[in-house]
Amino acid sequence: MMNLKKFLPVLSLSLLPADPLAAHNPTWTDGIACIIYSHCTSCHNPKGIAPFSLATYNDVYQNRYAVAASVQAGSMPPFPPSQKKQRYAHANTLSNHEVKEIADWVNNFAPLGDANAIPTPPAYNSGYSLSNPDKVLKIPTYTVNTTKDLYRCFVLPLNNNSAQFIRQIEVVPGSRDIVHHALIFQDTSGKPLSLDNADPLPGYTAFGGTGSSSSVLITGYTPGQGLFEYPQGFGARVNAKSYIIIQIHYPGGISNRKDSTQVRIKYGTGTPRNISTAPILNHSVSLKNGPLSIPPNVVKTFYAEYKINVNVTVTGVFPHMHLIGRSIKAYFLSPSRDTTWLVDVPQWDFHWQGFYSFRKPILVPAGSTLYGEATYDNTVNNPNNPNSPPITVNQGEGTADEMFLVYFNYTGYVPGDTNIIIDTASHLAHHASCFNTSGNEELYTDEITLAPNPVRDCLTVRGLEGNFNACLYSGEGRVVLQRNMSGAVPLDVSALPAGVYYLRIQSANIGVRYVKVQKE
Ligand code: HEC
Structure with a gap:
């Protein structure tokens, strides 16, 4: 006979209002592995860009206080733009629920849980996700020996006889732990090739741009970033007989390490609409209080403004400054004086830059004004200040010079553009073997x-x-x-x-x- 008594407490518990957050005592197996595998191990794996691995229970246990502190400070996973004013496609950010799970788990002595049901970790390889590319461009194997930050440009002919549209592009670092970030340009002039030929080693060294004024930026790569995909029906036009120039940043302190980074490209079919990438807000022509020159021992804000005369569809932004940058933002005022935020990076970090696509394209109506604000901290309080004592910093290409650029991915507006979905998932897709994907998706914000x-x-x-x-x-x-x-x-x-x-x-x-x- 069924023992009813045994079942009663269970039944009455299940009648209580569901409060999964209060009831759940996370373990590694149930909850934490899922969060770490979904949000951290793309970089924190034995072959990854991060300085230590978080791929196993022991790894995370050893680093549990640092892990809890980094997610509660909002510094990990790295995603510098604030998502209070604008949200972005494919953003790797944690929800309130996930941050609370990690903190509770650490506070509860970080238990393993059911050792027989640990989720299978993701596969870590130096692989790629674009499996059927039209072009694979690989740099010659380059041996990196550098004490200082090195910016090396490699020139790769696309050998395209007619213009093409790039729909998907993926940068696959040869050695993930030494490729800090990369920028991808196209150029039809012979200038980059002659710079390359003048240098006996593969590639040539150039900071900022490529050293050729006709180079046009296509996109960039930052650690942990996978495939960059243009929205359906759009692409980046590359002219016939283009060279692709990849500029790789290798950080200082690397000796005798080999790299063979590749760029994988899939062209669009039909006639995609061209997405241009240009620094519409910039230090050269749109500064209100230029020139960009920051005296020593001051914190100074520069303002840029640009009037838009036609309807424009903007799909993403890429803000850029150098080492003494402290914050950067861009927004626009429509003719009816409504404000739309495009990007707000409250704590600029030169080492974490990126192209941020919106969740849906944004219409900037004719008659709008784009505004940009960039603040530079040229005092001794700025730990990234390259000069001690501080000296005047002017606009320029060198790491120790400064820049104020906000690139826009944009195209002419066509009705219906703002309904196109780039990515409206409430949260980054989770690792396949996750048990626990529940929880509210409110994004985490730090107050203490x-x-x-x-x-x-x-x-x-x-x-x-x-x-x-x-x-x-x-x-x-x-x-x-x-x-x-x-x-x-x-x-x-x-x-x-x-x-x-x-x-x-x-x-x-x-x-x-x-x-x-x-x-x-
Ligand atoms: C895009 C790559 C990337 C992702 C994703 C990422 N990290 Fe990191 N992490 C790094 C790198 C690189 C560093 C080294 C410091 C730096 O460059 O900011 C770092 C440093 C850290 C540190 C040491 C920093 C300190 O101040 O103690 C901790 C802890 C950490 N990460 C935890 C995490 C956790 C937890 C996650 C997931 C929730 C995560 N990271 C996701 C790349 C990443």
Whole structure:
């Protein structure tokens, strides 16, 4: 006979309103592996661009405080544009639910869960996703030896007798851990080839552009980025007999490493509409308070403006500055004075740049004005300042010079363009063997900060009211300090040795929050 008593508690539980967030105690097997495999291991795998792997339970366990702190700070996965004002296609960002799962898991001693049901990790190879390309252009094997940042251009003939439209393009680094990013240009002049011929090694060195004024940017590659695809019915036109120039950034500190990066291209069929890529907001012609020159020891904002006279369809943007850039944004005002944000990068990072496509094309109506704002920090407080002490920085091609460019992917407007779906999925597609793909898709935003950080004496938690518990872990995960605290009372850490720590803040309001602390 069925034991009813045994079933009753289960039945009554299932009648409670569903609250999967409250009920779920994440384990590696149930929840965490899925998040890591879907959002992190494209870079954090043994062959990836990231400095350490997160491919196994042990990898993530070893780095659990750093993992929690990085996702709660919003710095990982790297996606610099704010998604509060505009959302982007194929964006790798975590939902609130996923960030909470990670923090709860770490706080609960990071359990493995059912060892017999661990999700299968993704396959990590130096492979590609464009399997039936029309063209594969591969750079000659190049041996990288550089102490400083190196920008190397390779010239690859497309051998196309007629104009073509690129529908899909994929840059596949030969060695993912040394290819920091790349820009792809087309050029029909002989200039890049003669620059290449003048250099005895494969390619030639040029920063910023290609060294040829007729080169036109097609697209770019940043780590973790896969295939770049133009929306259905669109493409990038390449003229007959074009050269593709790939400019690769190899970071400093590489000795005797080989690279053989390739560009894979699929042409569009029929007559796609051409997407142009041009820096419509730029330091040369659209600055209101130019020239772009930043005196030492100042933080200065430059404003750009450009009037649009015809209806334009914009599919994406690519903001660009160099090392002392601090923030950059672009928006437009329509003739009826409505504001539409295109991009807002609140914390510029030269090492994480990208082409950001919108979820649907955006109409910029005739009579609109595009606005750009770029702020540069030429003080000693900017850790990326290449000059110590600071000196005047002017517009130029060198890494230590500055730029203010916002590239637009655009074409003439045709009615119906704003209904085209580039990617409107509420969240990045998850790894195939995920168990747990539920949860709200509200994107994570960070509200709590520590000041100062790096810290010498006392830390203050900002953005948090009422009582909380503060627990400081050493980099190795040992508890070094624990206090019950209230509001903005500072935490004295002056006695601790210098190094990396992780602060766990726990309160009724916010649950649990991990923050990386750099002690000086
Ligand atoms: C697009 C590639 C990429 C993705 C995706 C990515 N990372 Fe990273 N991660 C890096 C690189 C590269 C670094 C080295 C620092 C840098 O260049 O910013 C890094 C650094 C880190 C660090 C050390 C930073 C610190 O301040 O302690 C942690 C922790 C980390 N990543 C965790 C994650 C987690 C967790 C995810 C997924 C939720 C993730 N990363 C997704 C590329 C990536």
